[in-house]
Amino acid sequence: MIVLGVDVGGTFTDLILADLEKQELTIHKTSSTPANPAIGVVNGLTAICEKAGIRASDINSLFHGTTVGTNAMLEHDGAVTGMITNEGFRDILHIGRHQRPQHYSIMQDLPWQNRPLIRRRYRHTVAGRLDAAGQELIPLDEDALRKAARTLAAEGVEAVLVGFLFSYVNPMHERRAAEILRNEMPDVFVTTSADVAPQFREFERFTTGAMSAFIGPKVRRYITQLQDELSLQGLKGELHVMTSSGGVATPKMIAEKPASTLLSGLVAGVRGGAWVGSHIGANRLITLDIGGTSADIGIVLDGRLTEADARSASIAGFPVMLPMIDIHTIGAGGGSIAYVDRGGAFRVGPESAGADPGPAAYGQGGDRPTVTDANLVLGRLAPQNFLGGDMTLDTGAARRVITQLAGELGRTPEETAEGALTVLNSNMANAIRSRTVQKGIDPREFTLSGFGGAGPLHAAEVAGMLGVRRVLIPPHPGITSALGLLTADLEYHALRTAFSVKGNVDHPRLTGLFQDMETELNDIFEQDGVPHAKRRMLREGDLRYVGQGYELKIDFPDGPLDHSALEQVWQDFHDRHRAEYGHAFEASPIEIVTVKVRGLGEVDKLGTPPLATAAGSAEPVGQGRCVFRVNDTLETFQTPYFDRASLPTGQSLTGPAILLQTDSTTVVPPGWNYVVDKFANVLMTREEAQDADQS
Secondary structure (H helix, E strand, O other): OEEEEEEEOOOEEEEEEEEOOOOEEEEEEEEOOOOOHHHHHHHHHHHHHHHHOOOHHHOOEEEEEOOHHHHHHHOOOOOOEEEEEEOOOOOHHHHOOOOOOOOOOOOOOOHHHHOOOOOHHHEEEEOOEEOOOOOEEEOOOHHHHHHHHHHHHHOOOOEEEEEOOOOOOOOHHHHHHHHHHHHHOOOOEEEEHHHHOOOOOHHHHHHHHHHHHHHHHHHHHHHHHHHHHHHHOOOOOEEEEEOOOOOEEOHHHHHHOHHHHOOHHHHHHHHHHHHHHHOOOOOOEEEEEEOOOOEEEEEEEOOEEOEOOOOOOEEOOEEOOOOOEOEEEEOOOOOEEEEEOOOOOEEEEEEEOOOOOOOHHHOOOOOOOEHHHHHHHOOOOOOOOEHHHOEOOOHHHHHHHHHHHHHHHOOOHHHHHHHHHHHHHHHHHHHHHHHOHHHOOOHHHOEEEEEOOOHHHHHHHHHHHHOOOEEEEOOOHHHHHHHHHOOOOEEEEEEEEEEEEOOOOOHHHHHHHHHHHHHHHHHHHHHHOOOHHHEEEEEEEEEEEOOOOOOEEEEEOOOOOOHHHHHHHHHHHHHHHHHHHOOOOOOOOEEEEEEEEEEEEOOOOOOOOOOOOOOOOOOOOEEEEEEEEEOOEEEEEEEEEEEHHHOOEOOOEEOOEEEEOOOOEEEEOOOEEEEEOOOOOEEEEEOHHHHHHHO
């Protein structure tokens, strides 16, 4: 069984090929092709097959992480989208909620008002109304609906959302409207709010549906084009696409629910980091995925990827009501530009030099100082051994732009370069604190896993700022997201609104809701050809105290949900509320708002990491002058450069050191020890003396 993981990033497309029977891995990086990402995938497929000595037809499954939908949202570059909704509710998407996202700002950026996904001119209303119980009050005006469809078609609309009140209880009006629209506009992407997010809260439901429509045509075209291109290359294996919840789905499911890919590429990295960590017993993990333009932060708590809740799940500022792994992204990467702002403050990012022209060190015309240039000036990158020697960095160009910035600051080039790294690392450390300390989680109890092209360069110093004592660098940090793709199962979700209060629960009805959802998901797995023995159904529910505005997710047991079964659910909610907020209201009634089933379909994937094979020796392949800050003073060290693949396993070594490999460079600062474990991970730990100094 041969499987291929392909993660398309903004600069590089990363590939990892795994022969599951031989436990052999082959990796490859190729330039991304933003105008048509499928071309970069095909280029990488051809190259990695040649490197592994196989044909594309030998690959049984291809797992893919894509940023097509993400970029469409971030760049506001989606389809011209229309909407059909109830009379009198044309402006729900504009009004939003009464809460102010930024309580004290008089210049708030409200994306749903400043850059709406659906402009008002394309929002049409029709008569038709259901009550809160899903009973029809006013029949759907089908003639008005057809008229609106013809108007939208004449205006060049490419996608349409149907969003009616109380469709989460009874979707009959939405489904009928969608049927009519598809007949009237056969070439237009049509979706409904109940198909995307069948939950109460109409603003969030409609907004999530609007996202699906906004990115739908672009995602569908890309997936179709990718399938066609792969078929031309002779690939016969199944294509699976990573979703925001951490599982994968078939192209058919992605075409129907494109919004499920909004975090596709980002989630794969967290999955990869969690998978590597799980095999060394690191079940409490902070993942730090640093690329060229951004740093993506995820938290793995007791072996589970932390999920975003209804209060914080968003994309490009728009609320999202979909299952999503909690990933916090900031503008911090190798291409982040260092500058002095108008107030005289020294800043790094979020603006990036991108891939073209890129950092000055790339020699492609970049003339602004970046983090990559700063690392090169400080000796932390080997100019002749970048990307495994495939690229030579221009040290003179990097020093020139850093020197120009140093002149503005009145500092030396080394002070300026180190200052840029300190600012960047502080930004990332603060972002991690927002996901840990501010939620009552002590990051010092975690291992920090650094990956991505630039993660191993910064991981140790970020960890030091947080008081984290152990850092994990995976064997192939630059392609960890691609690796994560090969660890996922098929994953689908179903949900129902329940609204049941403790003491007045209709137990047969509640059990029936879960059974209906399990049947729904089993039907999908049947279409996908997943055997019963490889299916798992996980029950969950969103609960709150009566009167609260937000819910907490709680696991539900299998089988009939009688009084005794729910007693444990109630207690779990109290415990979770206490852990989340510091208190629980044991005497207050609890309400079940939404019930959910997460269906997992097992697919062939990576089992355990391959064992390190090279005996190795700790012989440097070179050395250079590296600058580090020690006890608040810049010091220069003659630092050895090692070929990471040649390092021995199990031998404790001491920093400073620079570890070279094709897809990344690892920096071991002074005061850190490191060892290569049996899985070829690099584990760094801070020396006890340094811990004592910082305590």
